[in-house]
Amino acid sequence: MENVYIGVDLGGTNLRVGIVDQKGQMLNVKQIPTDAETGYESIIKRMIALIKDVKKAYSAVSIGIGSPGPLNPFDGIVVAPPNLPGWKDVPITSIVQEELNIPTFLVNDADAAALGEALFGAGKKRSSSFYITVSTGIGGGYVQDDRLIQGEHGYSAEIGNMIIKPGGQKHANMNAGSLEALASGTSIAREGQARMGITGGAEEVFQLAEEGNEEAIFIIDEAIDALAIGIANLAHSVDPAVFILGGGVMQAKEMILPLLKEKVNQYVYEGLRGKIEIEPVQLDDKAGIIGAAMHGRRMVEQ
Amino acid sequence: MENVYIGVDLGGTNLRVGIVDQKGQMLNVKQIPTDAETGYESIIKRMIALIKDVKKAYSAVSIGIGSPGPLNPFDGIVVAPPNLPGWKDVPITSIVQEELNIPTFLVNDADAAALGEALFGAGKKRSSSFYITVSTGIGGGYVQDDRLIQGEHGYSAEIGNMIIKPGGQKHANMNAGSLEALASGTSIAREGQARMGITGGAEEVFQLAEEGNEEAIFIIDEAIDALAIGIANLAHSVDPAVFILGGGVMQAKEMILPLLKEKVNQYVYEGLRGKIEIEPVQLDDKAGIIGAAMHGRRMVEQ
Numbered sequence: 207m208e209n210v211y212i213g214v215d216l217g218g219t220n221l222r223v224g225i226v227d228q229k230g231q232m233l234n235v236k237q238i239p240t241d242a243e244t245g246y247e248s249i250i251k252r253m254i255a256l257i258k259d260v261k262k263a264y265s266a267v268s269i270g271i272g273s274p275g276p277l278n279p280f281d282g283i284v285v286a287p288p289n290l291p292g293w294k295d296v297p298i299t300s301i302v303q304e305e306l307n308i309p310t311f312l313v314n315d316a317d318a319a320a321l322g323e324a325l326f327g328a329g330k331k332r333s334s335s336f337y338i339t340v341s342t343g344i345g346g347g348y349v350q351d352d353r354l355i356q357g358e359h360g361y362s363a364e365i366g367n368m369i370i371k372p373g374g375q376k377h378a379n380m381n382a383g384s385l386e387a388l389a390s391g392t393s394i395a396r397e398g399q400a401r402m403g404i405t406g407g408a409e410e411v412f413q414l415a416e417e418g419n420e421e422a423i424f425i426i427d428e429a430i431d432a433l434a435i436g437i438a439n440l441a442h443s444v445d446p447a448v449f450i451l452g453g454g455v456m457q458a459k460e461m462i463l464p465l466l467k468e469k470v471n472q473y474v475y476e477g478l479r480g481k482i483e484i485e486p487v488q489l490d491d492k493a494g495i496i497g498a499a500m501h502g503r504r505m506v507e508q
Numbered sequence: 509m510e511n512v513y514i515g516v517d518l519g520g521t522n523l524r525v526g527i528v529d530q531k532g533q534m535l536n537v538k539q540i541p542t543d544a545e546t547g548y549e550s551i552i553k554r555m556i557a558l559i560k561d562v563k564k565a566y567s568a569v570s571i572g573i574g575s576p577g578p579l580n581p582f583d584g585i586v587v588a589p590p591n592l593p594g595w596k597d598v599p600i601t602s603i604v605q606e607e608l609n610i611p612t613f614l615v616n617d618a619d620a621a622a623l624g625e626a627l628f629g630a631g632k633k634r635s636s637s638f639y640i641t642v643s644t645g646i647g648g649g650y651v652q653d654d655r656l657i658q659g660e661h662g663y664s665a666e667i668g669n670m671i672i673k674p675g676g677q678k679h680a681n682m683n684a685g686s687l688e689a690l691a692s693g694t695s696i697a698r699e700g701q702a703r704m705g706i707t708g709g710a711e712e713v714f715q716l717a718e719e720g721n722e723e724a725i726f727i728i729d730e731a732i733d734a735l736a737i738g739i740a741n742l743a744h745s746v747d748p749a750v751f752i753l754g755g756g757v758m759q760a761k762e763m764i765l766p767l768l769k770e771k772v773n774q775y776v777y778e779g780l781r782g783k784i785e786i787e788p789v790q791l792d793d794k795a796g797i798i799g800a801a802m803h804g805r806r807m808v809e810q
Contacts, residue, residue: 276779285779334660348746350657357747358636361780364744369737369775372673381740381775435671438683442666443745444650445659473671473683477578477587478663 213499218289270502320347322497515801520591572804622649624799
């Protein structure tokens with residue numbers, strides 16, 4: 207029987223478990239509400255039950271758990287994610303592995319999605335890719351030769367905290383003028399409220415921009431400019447074969463991508479102009495499960 | 509007999525050729541003036557003669573040529589380096605290989621130095637390193653698991669063009685507010701002239717700063733601040749195990765490194781503070797030859 211791998215997507219809202227084969231096909235997938243307020247013991251208990259349920263007909267080689275950060279992927283510890291209240295240094299891999307007796311690994315959720323897209327989505331057959339998720343926050347994942355580059359301390363692709371405009375807007379515990387403070391859905395919503403008095407969030411700003419509202423167009427242009435600087439800086443750092451863009455804000459990709467590509471071309475060396483590939487995600491919400499499963503696979507089979 | 513590898517360091521001033529063994533030891537090295545004004549045909553002819561001279565007693569497996577950019581490392585073509593006048597799309601690897609019948613490879617000079625330092629210098633036994641050379645310009649090289657990451661188009665670690673302060677100073681064909689325009693020796697010299705009317709270049713600014721001149725201290729503080737932002741952004745992009753700093757400006761490392769580390773700590777996530785390693789180069793001008801040789805080795809033996 208072909209080897210299969212379990213991928214877990216632990217989100218603040220939903221908990222999903224899937225069985226993935228070597229070709230990245232999802233053979234079985236189930237989902238329950240995370241019910242984050244029930245705390246980590248309850249959530250992990252239900253996670254284990256869901257894994258048992260999903261894996262019934264299969265003999266799985268590994269378990270990969272994608273979780274929001276901060277976390278320590280090397281020790282398998284979830285540190286303290288803002289959207290998982292009460293979690294504090296939870297050794298999730300050892301708890302799960304002890305119960306199920308299958309090698310278990312932890313990976314940042316954006317890294318998991320990056321690996322899924324790199325292997326079977328928009329980065330398929332490319333030598334490298336940089337995944338960027340633009341949502342309430344901004345995160346990412348860097349994959350080189352089908353391998354996730356997690357970094358020495360697990361902080362690779364924590365690009366939301368890259369400084370784009372020193373002394374600029376500040377967002378949560380991040381740098382002033384960070385990418386997240388300038389280009390995330392939260393920052394677009396903040397500017398919409400500050401400049402236009404609207405309270406419908408980034409979605410309303412995009413809606414108004416589409417209708418030709420100049421203030422809304424300005425806000426989005428500024429956000430795209432910050433994102434373009436971030437991408438150009440990454441092109442001059444690791445020069446990936448493709449940038450893969452996902453996350454809630456990218457639902458407006460028809461408005462974002464043409465302008466983004468134009469601006470990126472202005473910010474890179476002449477020799478790179480017209481050569482920077484920027485693609486939308488292909489696997490949507492499956493990328494996280496598939497990538498987590500493939501990360502577990504890599505860890506046991508490498 | 510043990511395999512040995514030839515490394516060439518083609519500089520605007522000197523042309524150096526060395527024989528390097530598997531442990532990174534330089535067994536034989538010779539140097540001649542490049543005499544850049546004599547043009548590429550004369551230079552390559554003398555390069556080939558020097559290689560023949562140096563390799564006499566050895567049976568070399570490969571030749572790696574480190575050259576200033578822009579260049580195309582994949583096709584072995586030197587495009588048009590500012591300090592090698594008259595060179596325009598020179599297919600240097602095929603010319604050398606045809607003459608010597610040894611597999612020959614081209615690599616950016618900063619990439620070569622990065623690989624040399626990674627394998628046998630300040631990055632030895634580390635899983636990854638990011639080399640930064642701060643001189644008249646700013647360049648670099650990124651090494652992951654002992655492998656040079658050159659990027660899809662050969663633009664990896666072209667960090668001089670990273671945007672640090674949008675709309676800031678412009679340097680040559682680079683972005684406004686680029687790292688090179690803010691933190692290179694050229695930019696320090698420019699500020700010294702503009703703010704203090706001195707013409708002794710970066711060296712004079714460092715000298716005055718050491719003597720307590722407040723304007724000079726301010727200029728250097730600004731340059732180090734830009735470099736710190738660049739390093740923090742790279743830490744949030746690839747999180748290398750060590751940053752390795754070299755180049756002429758780093759001769760003032762006793763003044764630069766303590767302040768640089770302090771500023772980098774301000775610009776990274778709390779979880780990274782105190783953990784970012786920044787080390788001076790260890791191999792000095794040998795890194796380029798050793799790295800070029802090891803790049804050639806990797807290309808034939810991988």
